[in-house]
Amino acid sequence: MNLAESKKRENRMISIFEQIFEVKRADIDQLKKSLPLDELKKMAQDRPPCRDFKGALTGRECAVIAEVKFRSPSKGLLRAGLDPAVVAEIYERNGAAAISVLTDRPFFGGEKFYLNVIRRTVGLPVLRKDFIIDSWQVYESRMLGADAILLIVGMLEDRQLREYLDLAGTLGLAALVEVHDHEELERAVRANAGIIGINNRNLKNFITDLNTTLELVSSIPGDRFVVTESGIRSREDVQRMMSAGITAFLIGETLMTAPDIGLKLRQLLGKEDAVS
Ligand SMILES: O=C(O)c1ccccc1NCC(=O)[C@H](O)[C@H](O)COP(=O)(O)O
Numbered sequence: 001m002n003l004a005e006s007k008k009r010e011n012r013m014i015s016i017f018e019q020i021f022e023v024k025r026a027d028i029d030q031l032k033k034s035l036p037l038d039e040l041k042k043m044a045q046d047r048p049p050c051r052d053f054k055g056a057l058t059g060r061e062c063a064v065i066a067e068v069k070f071r072s073p074s075k076g077l078l079r080a081g082l083d084p085a086v087v088a089e090i091y092e093r094n095g096a097a098a099i100s101v102l103t104d105r106p107f108f109g110g111e112k113f114y115l116n117v118i119r120r121t122v123g124l125p126v127l128r129k130d131f132i133i134d135s136w137q138v139y140e141s142r143m144l145g146a147d148a149i150l151l152i153v154g155m156l157e158d159r160q161l162r163e164y165l166d167l168a169g170t171l172g173l174a175a176l177v178e179v180h181d182h183e184e185l186e187r188a189v190r191a192n193a194g195i196i197g198i199n200n201r202n203l204k205n206f207i208t209d210l211n212t213t214l215e216l217v218s219s220i221p222g223d224r225f226v227v228t229e230s231g232i233r234s235r236e237d238v239q240r241m242m243s244a245g246i247t248a249f250l251i252g253e254t255l256m257t258a259p260d261i262g263l264k265l266r267q268l269l270g271k272e273d274a275v276s
Pocket residue numbers: 067069072073074075199201203206229230231232250251252253254
């Protein structure tokens with residue numbers, strides 16, 4: 001790809017990222033009208049306690065957060081005709097530590113109700129993977145049955161990041177705070193994020209590069225838990241990250257496009273012989 005082509009691609013991708021933001025904003029404004037915050041807060045309070053997301057990841061040599069992701073802006077359709085609960089059950093049976101669920105419909109083919117359905121099917125903690133840009137969505141995540149939420153630093157101001165982190169904590173939700181470069185990492189650390197996800201995917205041009213994790217990991221204080229996200233394709237990729245001290249991996253596309261999802265997960269975990 002020459003420079004002009006790469007610039008063109010980046011501009012096209014930025015516009016998708018902006019579109020995601022606009023669609024979310026409009027969606028939330030609409031939802032707030034049909035479900036006022038006070039009502040939502042009551043519904044969120046009535047939920048059973050959250051499962052321990054961080055606890056599920058710690059103490060393992062290799063913990064995979066396996067993602068239920070049917071399509072993506074970068075790759076289009078990843079998998080059709082599979083029940084999300086069946087996918088989650090395969091993940092649990094084959095050694096996943098937690099499940100990540102895309103709840104965005106227009107760009108990722110997800111649904112909010114998947115959270116509850118999956119949580120009732122498996123015993124693992126469930127991460128809501130969406131674009132959180134309003135505190136309303138933090139309450140909504142709790143109401144929908146999430147045990148953890150994703151906060152993307154690049155989409156939030158410092159004030160929002162702190163507010164949503166505090167709110168998540170108050171509601172019993174864990175927060176995976178996602179960064180892609182040094183500046184975002186510094187902001188996440190300053191905001192006191194306990195679980196930091198390094199996204200190997202550049203959300204402006206969608207290029208994935210595992211070196212992103214290798215470059216950032218040494219700047220993360222030792223008291224924070226690190227997850228590497230996106231672009232992990234093989235056991236070799238996992239081992240490369242493990243040599244840098246990474247023990248937790250968020251993996252979507254590689255699992256969702258595998259002919260045998262359970263086998264692929266076992267291979268990534270280095271347990272090819274496990275019973276499916
Ligand atoms: O996956 C995309 O194309 C994408 C595009 C724009 C914003 C976010 C995107 N993905 C969300 C994720 O963070 C991934 O689903 C997750 O890290 C897993 O990545 P992968 O294993 O590469 O599917």
